[in-house]
Amino acid sequence: MKNDAGAVPGSVFVVTKEDLGEWVGRLQADADVIAPHLTPWGDEEFRTVSDPGAILWDFVNPLDPPKRFFLPQTEPLARITRDRDGFRVEEVHDERPRVFLNLRSCDLKGLLYLRKMHATDLPDETFLRRFDSFTLVSLACSKPCPLGFCVCCDAGPFLREGFDLQLTDLGSTVLAECGSAKGRGLLEAGDGLFRPATPADVERRQELETLALRSFGEETCHFGSAMRRISTRRVDGSLWTAMAPWCLECGGCNLACPTCYCFSVKDLPSAAWEDQPETADDASSACWTRCRIWDSCQYSAFTMEASGHNPRDAKEERMKRRFFHKVSAQYYQKDGLLGCVGCGRCVQVCLGTTDMPAVVEAVRKGKWEGGRP
Amino acid sequence: MSALLVPRVARILDRRDETHDTMTFGLRFREDGEHRAFTFRPGQFLELSVFGVGEAPFCLASSPTRPERIEVTVRRCGQVTDALHTLGPGDEVGLRGPCGNGFDVESVAGKDLLFVAGGIGLPPLRGLIWNVLDRREEFGRVTILYGSRTPSDLVYKEELRAWGDAEGVELRTTVDRGEPGWEGNVGMVPVLFDQVELRPGSTTAFVCGPPIMIKFVVQDLLMRGFGEDRVMSTLERMMQCGVGKCNHCCVGHRYLCRDGPVFSYAQIKEMWE
Numbered sequence: 001m002k003n004d005a006g007a008v009p010g011s012v013f014v015v016t017k018e019d020l021g022e023w024v025g026r027l028q029a030d031a032d033v034i035a036p037h038l039t040p041w042g043d044e045e046f047r048t049v050s051d052p053g054a055i056l057w058d059f060v061n062p063l064d065p066p067k068r069f070f071l072p073q074t075e076p077l078a079r080i081t082r083d084r085d086g087f088r089v090e091e092v093h094d095e096r097p098r099v100f101l102n103l104r105s106c107d108l109k110g111l112l113y114l115r116k117m118h119a120t121d122l123p124d125e126t127f128l129r130r131f132d133s134f135t136l137v138s139l140a141c142s143k144p145c146p147l148g149f150c151v152c153c154d155a156g157p158f159l160r161e162g163f164d165l166q167l168t169d170l171g172s173t174v175l176a177e178c179g180s181a182k183g184r185g186l187l188e189a190g191d192g193l194f195r196p197a198t199p200a201d202v203e204r205r206q207e208l209e210t211l212a213l214r215s216f217g218e219e220t221c222h223f224g225s226a227m228r229r230i231s232t233r234r235v236d237g238s239l240w241t242a243m244a245p246w247c248l249e250c251g252g253c254n255l256a257c258p259t260c261y262c263f264s265v266k267d268l269p270s271a272a273w274e275d276q277p278e279t280a281d282d283a284s285s286a287c288w289t290r291c292r293i294w295d296s297c298q299y300s301a302f303t304m305e306a307s308g309h310n311p312r313d314a315k316e317e318r319m320k321r322r323f324f325h326k327v328s329a330q331y332y333q334k335d336g337l338l339g340c341v342g343c344g345r346c347v348q349v350c351l352g353t354t355d356m357p358a359v360v361e362a363v364r365k366g367k368w369e370g371g372r373p
Numbered sequence: 374m375s376a377l378l379v380p381r382v383a384r385i386l387d388r389r390d391e392t393h394d395t396m397t398f399g400l401r402f403r404e405d406g407e408h409r410a411f412t413f414r415p416g417q418f419l420e421l422s423v424f425g426v427g428e429a430p431f432c433l434a435s436s437p438t439r440p441e442r443i444e445v446t447v448r449r450c451g452q453v454t455d456a457l458h459t460l461g462p463g464d465e466v467g468l469r470g471p472c473g474n475g476f477d478v479e480s481v482a483g484k485d486l487l488f489v490a491g492g493i494g495l496p497p498l499r500g501l502i503w504n505v506l507d508r509r510e511e512f513g514r515v516t517i518l519y520g521s522r523t524p525s526d527l528v529y530k531e532e533l534r535a536w537g538d539a540e541g542v543e544l545r546t547t548v549d550r551g552e553p554g555w556e557g558n559v560g561m562v563p564v565l566f567d568q569v570e571l572r573p574g575s576t577t578a579f580v581c582g583p584p585i586m587i588k589f590v591v592q593d594l595l596m597r598g599f600g601e602d603r604v605m606s607t608l609e610r611m612m613q614c615g616v617g618k619c620n621h622c623c624v625g626h627r628y629l630c631r632d633g634p635v636f637s638y639a640q641i642k643e644m645w646e
Contacts, residue, residue: 077376077378077379078376078378078379078380080424080425080467082424086382086403086465087382087424087465087467088382089379089380089381089382089467091376091379093376117618118618121617121631122377122616122617122618122631123377124376124377124378124616124618125376125377126376126377126378126379233645261618261620262619262620262621263613263614263618263619263620264613264619264621265378265427265428265613265614265619266427267422267424267425267426267427267428269425288424288425290378290379290422292378295613295619295621297620302611302621303610303611303621304611305609305610305611306429306450306451306454306611307450309584311610320646321623321646324625324626324646325620325623325626328626328646330625330626331626334626
């Protein structure tokens with residue numbers, strides 16, 4: 001790419017696959033690069049990579065979604081120490097520059113959902129400072145993944161916006177669509193490796209998107225009528241009662257969901273942390289780390305009050321809650337986004353088969369047929 | 374902008390026993406500037422941390438008209454409250470807030486006010502009552518009805534006397550079960566409705582207490598002609614963040630901690646999921 005060619009948002013470039021390693025190497029000079037790689041035991045996983053050659057460019061989306069890099073399962077919010085003058089509370093922020101490579105479209109959409117939830121109304125600075133230290137590069141999906149239904153959620157297989165850079169695998173080359181100034185920065189780091197895309201490159205990308213869209217089969221999820229029913233109290237209580245015994249209350253759907261972010265706040269002894277704060281004047285002084293910790297609306301203790309009263313003690317009430325939050329028009333109007341990006345992880349993780357497509361179908365048809373075979 | 378979930382340090386000024394398991398704590402932010410910058414409405418709440426133990430929401434029991442100290446009244450019923458009850462003057466805690474919407478005091482200026490509280494439900498109304506009494510000429514008649522399980526469960530006993538003696542304030546108390554020496558009313562709070570002159574047309578009612586008490590009181594008030602938008606109450610759920618993020622206290626698409634905890638009965642009626 002020539003700098004004067006001007007990689008403005010909306011502009012499109014191409015890099016050969018041979019040059020990808022060189023490009024990633026240059027990105028690593030200024031930032032951690034997080035990308036999918038294959039673990040020694042054969043699972044796809046997102047992690048900080050040192051060897052650009054280990055990055056996967058053709059992969060099934062990892063079961064563990066990328067949200068833990070933006071919203072860690074246990075996230076330090078503040079260090080609490082005590083000295084002669086009393087308690088000291090210091091905010092903790094993580095703003096290391098990071099590039100997240102090869103996010104699938106659904107996951108990128110999930111991250112945008114998370115950002116919106118933490119930015120609207122009262123902005124959560126801890127989250128936003130960490131999130132905004134990332135540059136997000138998505139890799140468009142040229143074929144549907146086995147369990148995905150992003151096409152029903154406006155979350156793929158290709159994205160129109162929201163990415164800093166969107167890549168498309170064209171075979172021997174990779175096409176890069178610039179979506180922001182941050183994305184332009186990544187292209188500039190690849191100076192000499194990228195060339196402006198030709199009309200033929202762009203046409204090929206469009207073909208791939210059309211092909212991908214046509215390849216979705218029956219495994220889709222019809223939110224429209226489910227949303228109408230859930231939002232207007234037209235789901236009979238007996239339906240939730242019928243589905244509830246199938247849910248094992250493991251919380252796996254919440255943990256694997258790219259858009260779930262319910263949390264609790266706890267003080268953990270700082271000794272439990274590897275990076276001991278250096279601020280404590282006295283090694284024996286009390287020291288805790290206030291942490292945000294993932295929680296699950298499917299656990300009965302989630303709504304348990306100190307008095308012992310629990311408004312959602314019944315499992316069906318908790319299931320109903322989960323799907324109201326994800327699929328109701330009330331939330332859709334409030335948030336402007338559906339709470340599901342169609343990644344299919346809940347389908348993969350739920351042993352009880354009360355996953356998003358199954359429950360949406362049950363709500364739509366008004367009857368539960370016992371999940372998938 | 375400071376981090377949303379990070380508290381500031383405050384000191385306990387003093388503490389006072391209310392009942393065998395309930396105490397009122399006087400608090401002040403350690404940094405004077407932080408204390409002066411702290412403004413709130415009655416009915417809002419604080420997230421109070423006992424460092425190393427945890428954080429929990431407590432209603433502001435003091436009045437904005439008396440800003441020199443912040444007061445919370447706390448019943449011992451869990452980890453944070455157990456730990457808080459072991460602390461005393463000079464000890465430090467963390468505070469975040471104010472959180473929630475609070476009562477709209479200005480909208481009831483010139484109106485008659487009816488306060489109906491049950492048990493530990495009086496603290497959220499106490500801030501509002503002092504706010505009203507400190508600006509007495511701006512409001513109409515004030516009626517306070519307060520019930521608890523037993524005479525020893527009544528909180529703010531000294532203040533109840535002061536309110537009863539105040540000009541233009543009618544105060545009635547009742548207990549579910551009497552004790553030796555108790556010569557007052559016995560029965561649930563609604564028994565007091567027939568002892569006072571209720572003027573549904575000109576009165577806004579503020580109801581706070583255990584859910585079952587709120588239910589009966591609100592039904593009674595509606596039957597007596599109070600409009601659904603003139604019966605105000607506070608709702609409770611398990612709260613964690615207090616700032617509308619963590620999803621613990623949601624009812625439908627509303628956060629009780631952010632859209633509430635104060636709602637009119639007309640609003641409560643529309644809440645479902």
